[in-house]
Every structure is written in structure tokens, then in C-alpha cells.
Amino acid sequence: MTKPRNYKTEAIIIKKTKLGEADRILTFYTPHLGKIQAVAKGVRRPRSKMSGHLELLTHSLVPLARGRNLDIVTGSQTINGFLAIKSSLELISYALYIIELINKFTIDNVENYPLFKLLLETLKQLDRDCNNELVLRFFELHLLSYVGYRPQLRHCVLCHSPLEQASLSFSPKAGGILCHDCKNSQSPAYSISLNSLKLLKLLQECDFETVNQLEVRPQSNYEIEWIIRNYIRYLLEREIKSIAWLDAIRRQNREG
Amino acid sequence: MDINPSNTTGSVNKLIQELSKLPGIGPKSAQRLTFYLLRAPDEQAKILAEAILSLSQNTRLCSACFNIADNDLCPICFSGKRDDNKICVVEQPQDILAMEHIGIYRGLYHVLHGAISPTEGIGSEDIRTKELLERLKDSQVDEVIIATNPTLEGEQTSMYLHKIISPLGIRVTRLARGLPFGTELEYADDVTLTRALEGRQEL
Numbered sequence: 417m418t419k420p421r422n423y424k425t426e427a428i429i430i431k432k433t434k435l436g437e438a439d440r441i442l443t444f445y446t447p448h449l450g451k452i453q454a455v456a457k458g459v460r461r462p463r464s465k466m467s468g469h470l471e472l473l474t475h476s477l478v479p480l481a482r483g484r485n486l487d488i489v490t491g492s493q494t495i496n497g498f499l500a501i502k503s504s505l506e507l508i509s510y511a512l513y514i515i516e517l518i519n520k521f522t523i524d525n526v527e528n529y530p531l532f533k534l535l536l537e538t539l540k541q542l543d544r545d546c547n548n549e550l551v552l553r554f555f556e557l558h559l560l561s562y563v564g565y566r567p568q569l570r571h572c573v574l575c576h577s578p579l580e581q582a583s584l585s586f587s588p589k590a591g592g593i594l595c596h597d598c599k600n601s602q603s604p605a606y607s608i609s610l611n612s613l614k615l616l617k618l619l620q621e622c623d624f625e626t627v628n629q630l631e632v633r634p635q636s637n638y639e640i641e642w643i644i645r646n647y648i649r650y651l652l653e654r655e656i657k658s659i660a661w662l663d664a665i666r667r668q669n670r671e672g
Numbered sequence: 673m674d675i676n677p678s679n680t681t682g683s684v685n686k687l688i689q690e691l692s693k694l695p696g697i698g699p700k701s702a703q704r705l706t707f708y709l710l711r712a713p714d715e716q717a718k719i720l721a722e723a724i725l726s727l728s729q730n731t732r733l734c735s736a737c738f739n740i741a742d743n744d745l746c747p748i749c750f751s752g753k754r755d756d757n758k759i760c761v762v763e764q765p766q767d768i769l770a771m772e773h774i775g776i777y778r779g780l781y782h783v784l785h786g787a788i789s790p791t792e793g794i795g796s797e798d799i800r801t802k803e804l805l806e807r808l809k810d811s812q813v814d815e816v817i818i819a820t821n822p823t824l825e826g827e828q829t830s831m832y833l834h835k836i837i838s839p840l841g842i843r844v845t846r847l848a849r850g851l852p853f854g855t856e857l858e859y860a861d862d863v864t865l866t867r868a869l870e871g872r873q874e875l
Binding site: 465494499508512515657664 | 788
């Protein structure tokens with residue numbers, strides 16, 4: 417189906433690149449068009465009427481006109497500017513990590529409505545600045561599900577035997593938990609405690625309301641963060657650039 | 673556009689090719705500039721060529737503020753007439769030109785050469801934040817004015833700088849963010865309007 421000459425969509429701005437003197441190429445994540453790119457003309461001039469509505473991490477209503485190559489942004493109206501996120505060094509770092517993941521895991525022009533909902537809800541959660549670490553884990557796990565890499569946590573991925581308590585591990589290559597007997601057949605495999613496995617399973621099944629009420633020991637969070645991070649690195653075959661900054665900010669916060 | 677080599681001479685081709693590598697200059701503009709220079713007096717071409725050469729040979733970064741300089745210090749750091757209690761932190765050397773154009777600010781500058789941008793892998797070590805801290809440590813600066821761009825990257829950089837500078841007991845201020853002159857309120861975005869309202873002033 418060809419796109420109409422002019423169309424309008426909700427969008428969350430997930431990437432921006434400078435173009436020429438005053439323009440930008442923006443990457444939007446939209447509910448029904450998936451990830452799209454468009455040119456916003458003149459947004460780097462101080463008097464641009466659109467620029468503030470087209471900053472990263474903004475949920476906007478964007479009218480677009482079909483262009484020869486890339487579509488052209490013809491206006492913009494903010495729906496949610498996520499002001500709390502933008503006023504906090506820590507929250508910006510979390511949110512930038514989230515949009516980078518979305519950008520890396522999606523391809524242009526493929527609709528994924530649940531993923532859009534997840535992105536929007538996650539940003540709203542971060543905007544409330546509550547239980548951020550778990551919100552991030554929740555996002556990572558559900559993102560993986562929506563793009564087809566849902567980690568298998570119910571039984572051993574290889575031999576399908578039920579998971580006994582003793583020495584389980586997570587294999588990025590197999591995409592799930594391995595039982596004691598299978599763990600040597602896939603390397604690398606990261607050992608995982610039963611508590612962390614329970615937490616992963618809970619996060620995979622629950623909703624944000626539950627996440628907000630959860631209280632988890634930092635140790636469990638580190639463990640599942642480590643496992644998910646390695647899984648994501650394995651799938652993307654590269655580093656997520658914003659992780660280094662996120663880690664630096666968190667380290668600073670811990671040190672005081 | 674491919675330039676047919678048989679139709680023009682080698683030196684014309686070469687200049688067209690080199691010019692079209694410049695930002696904002698396409699093949700047609702490059703061609704126009706080249707043929708203009710071809711007809712222009714020798715003197716003009718010579719001055720242009722010398723200007724371009726001296727750009728890379730005679731400029732360096734100011735050892736104090738990292739602005740573009742001819743010598744060890746840039747004209748602003750060298751002048752001695754500036755108020756050395758204030759440092760204005762900007763992203764790029766061009767921002768100094770804009771600030772100097774208004775002619776109100778009499779303090780010194782510090783050029784970061786970028787802004788923190790985690791998604792592009794640019795962290796605090798990749799811009800000149802460490803140098804700024806070093807500079808502040810043994811100085812009489814009492815105010816740091818952060819003039820990074822009002823974009824997400826600039827905001828993030830300013831929050832980071834505030835976090836690392838304020839423990840030194842130095843006042844950290846940020847340029848006001850509000851409505852630009854000559855625009856209309858109805859088109860203002862939420863962030864700008866919020867900041868404008870927060871920063872409102874007595875008439």
C-alpha cells in the first residue's frame with residue numbers, strides 16, 4: 417500500500433542526526449508504522465516552531481508529507497514531553513538506553529504496536545521516577561519478547577526437562593535456561609541463582625503495577641541485569657553505546 | 673553527478689572534486705565556484721589558497737580555554753582585560769562568536785568541543801570536562817556560566833557539569849531557557865514554556 421500524500425501519526429522521537437545547515441533526520445517510533453525516518457527542515461534554527469516538539473524522548477503528534485526519498489515533517493505537537501526525565505541526569509541516561517535498544521532491535525517500516533505501547537509505558541514509568549532499575553529490566557525482557565527473542569525460563573532449552581534447583585545457567589546462544597546436565601554443551605553459560613530465575617519469570621509475566629510494588633535486593637537485580645545484558649550483546653553482536661554512560665552515572669551516584 | 677574528464681582539464685576537475693567535498697556544496701555549486709576562480713584575478717586565487725593553508729598550519733587550540741587560537745593563547749584569554757572570575761562554558765568555538773557578538777559578556781570561556789551524547793558513545797571523557805575541572809581547581813573563578821545548547825545533549829551536559837563543579841564551592845549558573853525573540857507563544861513546546869514560566873522576571 418502506498419502512503420497518502422499527507423498523513424499524521426503519533427511518534428516517539430528515538431534518534432536525531434544533523435543534516436545540512438539547519439535540518440535534522442529524525443527517527444520516530446510510531447504505533448502503526450513502526451520505525452520511520454523523516455526530515456525535519458529548519459529545526460536547528462532558534463525560531464523553529466517545531467524544534468521543541470521534536471527533541472529526543474518526546475511523544476508527539478506529527479504530520480508528515482510524502483517526500484521523494486525521506487518523508488518531510490510538516491509540524492509537531494507535543495503529547496507528553498516527559499519533563500521529569502529531561503530534568504534528571506540519571507533518568508535521561510535510563511531513557512536514552514531504552515530508545516537506543518528500540519532503535520537497534522527494530523527495522524524500518526514494520527508495525528509493532530505492543531512494542532510502541534511498551535516504550536510509551538516505560539517512559540511514563542521513568543517519568544514517575546520509581547523503582548527505575550526494575551522498570552528497565554521489565555522493559556528489556558518484554559522488548560526481547562516482542563521482537564522474537566523471549567528468553568525460555570520454564571524448562572531446560574535443550575532437553576526440555578523441568579528445572580531442578582541445583583546449578584542452573586543461562587545460555588545466550590540457546591536463548592534460555594540450561595539444566596545442570598546440559599550446561600556444558602553451550603558456552604558461554606552464566607550461572608543463575610534460583611531467586612534470580614524467579615525474578616526473571618515474574619518480570620516476564622507481570623505488569624508495571626506489580627513492578628512498582630516489588631522490592632528486590634540489589635544483588636538479584638545485578639545478577640539478572642548481567643544476564644540480560646549478555647543476552648542482548650549476544651543478539652546484537654555489538655555493544656549498546658549508552659550503557660557506558662549509564663554505568664558511569666550509576667557509579668557516581670553510589671560513590672556519593 | 674559524474675564529471676566527464678575528457679571535457680575539462682585535469683586541474684579544473686580536481687578543484688571541482690575537492691570543493692564538492694565541502695559541507696553544503698554540491699557538484700553544481702562546486703562547478704560554479706571553480707569556473708568563477710578560473711576567471712578571477714590570480715591575486716584572488718592566491719589569497720584564498722594562502723588562507724586555506726594557514727588555517728591548518730597556523731591555528732591551534734588555546735592552551736587555557738580550547739578556543740581556536742593563533743598562538744598559545746586565544747585573543748580572549750590573552751587580552752588581560754577580561755574578568756577572570758567568570759568562565760562561560762560552550763560546546764563549540766562558533767558559540768563564542770555568537771556570545772561575543774552581543775558584547776555584554778566580559779568574562780572568559782571554556783570550549784568543550786562537543787556535548788555528552790550516550791547514544792553516539794560520547795561520554796564525559798570525550799569532551800573537555802576534565803580540563804575544565806583542572807582549570808577551576810587553582811583559579812579565582814567564582815562563577816561558571818553553562819551555555820551549552822538547549823538540546824537534550826546540552827541539558828545533560830549542563831546537569832553533569834553542575835554535579836561535578838558544585839562540590840568545588842563555585843557558583844554554577846545556566847543560560848535562561850525560554851521563549852526566543854520573535855516567535856509566537858502558541859507554538860512553544862512544553863519544556864520551553866515550563867522553563868519560561870519558572871524563570872519569569874519582574875518587569
